[in-house]
Amino acid sequence: MQRQNKYAPIIGILAAWLVWKVSGLYIQEPPYTEEERIAEYHRRGYTWPLREGEYVPNVKGWKELMKRRFEQVIANTEPQERWDGWLQTIASAKTVPNFTEFGWGLTHGPEQLTLELVDAVYKGIPTARGEGQLDILDGPMPLFIDREDLMHKVLFEMKPILEAWAGIELEPSIAYGFRLYRNESRLWMHVDRTQTHVISCIYHIASSKDADPWPIVVEDFDGHTNSVVLKPGDILLYESAKTFHGRPSRFKGTFYTSVLVHFYPKEGWNSIDRDLECHYAVPPKWYETQPSSLEKLRWVGASALEPECPDSWCNLRCAKTWKGPWEYGKILTGRGRKFDLQLLPRDVLASRRNQVQSRVQCCLSNRSPAPSLWQTKCTAEVV
Ligand SMILES: [Fe+2]
Numbered sequence: 001m002q003r004q005n006k007y008a009p010i011i012g013i014l015a016a017w018l019v020w021k022v023s024g025l026y027i028q029e030p031p032y033t034e035e036e037r038i039a040e041y042h043r044r045g046y047t048w049p050l051r052e053g054e055y056v057p058n059v060k061g062w063k064e065l066m067k068r069r070f071e072q073v074i075a076n077t078e079p080q081e082r083w084d085g086w087l088q089t090i091a092s093a094k095t096v097p098n099f100t101e102f103g104w105g106l107t108h109g110p111e112q113l114t115l116e117l118v119d120a121v122y123k124g125i126p127t128a129r130g131e132g133q134l135d136i137l138d139g140p141m142p143l144f145i146d147r148e149d150l151m152h153k154v155l156f157e158m159k160p161i162l163e164a165w166a167g168i169e170l171e172p173s174i175a176y177g178f179r180l181y182r183n184e185s186r187l188w189m190h191v192d193r194t195q196t197h198v199i200s201c202i203y204h205i206a207s208s209k210d211a212d213p214w215p216i217v218v219e220d221f222d223g224h225t226n227s228v229v230l231k232p233g234d235i236l237l238y239e240s241a242k243t244f245h246g247r248p249s250r251f252k253g254t255f256y257t258s259v260l261v262h263f264y265p266k267e268g269w270n271s272i273d274r275d276l277e278c279h280y281a282v283p284p285k286w287y288e289t290q291p292s293s294l295e296k297l298r299w300v301g302a303s304a305l306e307p308e309c310p311d312s313w314c315n316l317r318c319a320k321t322w323k324g325p326w327e328y329g330k331i332l333t334g335r336g337r338k339f340d341l342q343l344l345p346r347d348v349l350a351s352r353r354n355q356v357q358s359r360v361q362c363c364l365s366n367r368s369p370a371p372s373l374w375q376t377k378c379t380a381e382v383v
Helices: 008-022 034-043 060-075 079-095 111-127 148-166 274-281 314-318 346-351 353-360
Strands: 104-108 170-182 186-190 199-207 216-219 225-229 234-239 245-247 255-265 298-300 303-305 320-323 330-332 337-340
Touching: 034 274, 060 079, 079 274, 079 298, 104 148, 104 225, 111 148, 111 170, 111 199, 111 255, 148 170, 148 199, 148 234, 148 255, 170 199, 186 303, 216 234, 225 314
Parallel strands: 225 320
Antiparallel strands: 104 234, 104 330, 170 255, 186 245, 199 234, 199 255, 216 225, 216 245, 298 303, 330 337
C-alpha cells in the first residue's frame, strides 16, 4: 500500500498557484469590464446625481465644495482626465467616511523626537539619494534620506496622537521619509489612496535657512481652503483620503523636509477593497460632458490643478491662513477652534468599536445613512 505524503495537499495548492500566476490567468487591474462595473454600481444602489443626504459629511459647505468639483469634472472634455476626476471626487465626496468634524488639525510633536529627526536630516543630507520622479510633483526630483529605524519610531509615537484626534483605534500603514523637496517644487492637490492612507499627519522637520514659508493647503468640511504654514516640530493632522491637499505654490529655497505618516481605521476597514469601491461608485454615464462657466479643472493622474488661477488652485483666493508653531498637547482646527489633545485609554477606544464599524461601512451605497460622530471638544475660539 502506498503511503500518503502528508505535504501533498500543500504542494498541490502551491503548484496550482504557480501555474495560475505564470499563465497570466490571474485577474488584471482593473478586475472588471465596464458592464461588470456598472452592474456593481446598481447592485450597491448608487445613484447620480447624489441626493442631498448622500454627501459625507452631510453639511452645507462641504456639499457646495463638492458640487463645484463635480461640475468641473463633468466639464472636462479629456476622457482620461474626466475618469480620474470622477474617481477622486466621488471618494472625497461620498465613499470615504469622515472621522473628525473639520478633517484637519494643527498640533506639535514631542520635542525630543523632533530634535532626533532634525539631527538625522542634517547628518543624512550629504549622502541623500534621488527619490525618483512622481506624477504628483512638479519640479525637480526630490532627494531622499533612508532612516527606516526612525520611521518605525515616528509611526509608534504618532499613533496615540492620531487616535486621540480621530477618536478611533488605528492600524499603522507607513511613516514615509525623509523626502527633501528642492527649489521650485510643488505638489499638486490630491486625495490619498483610500485603503491605507486615511488618518494621516505631516510632521514637519526642517527646511534650509534660505527657505520661504511653504504652506500645505488642505480643504475642510466647512468647504474652506486652509493654507497652513508649519514650523519645525509642527504636525498637520488630516483625513488624507477624504480632503484634497497639496502644496500648489512653488517652494523657494534649497530644501524642505517632512515625514508623512499614514494610518487606517482598525475596525472593519480592511474587510473590503476600498480603492475598488470608489470605481464602483462612479456613475455609468461618467463619459458624458456638460459645459460649465467655472474655471477649468485638469487632472494629472490622481492630481488636480486649475491652470487659470494663481498657483493653479482657485480657492486659494479665499484661503484661511494658519501659522505655526503650535503647542504640544493642543490642537487648532477649523473656525479657529482649539482644544486639548486628550490621549484616549484603550478601553474607551475599544468601547467605540460598534460605532466605528457602522461608520466605516456607511458610505458604500445610498442605503445606509452615515451615523453622526462624537464632536470635538472645543475649549476656546481663536480669532
Ligand atoms: Fe497626499
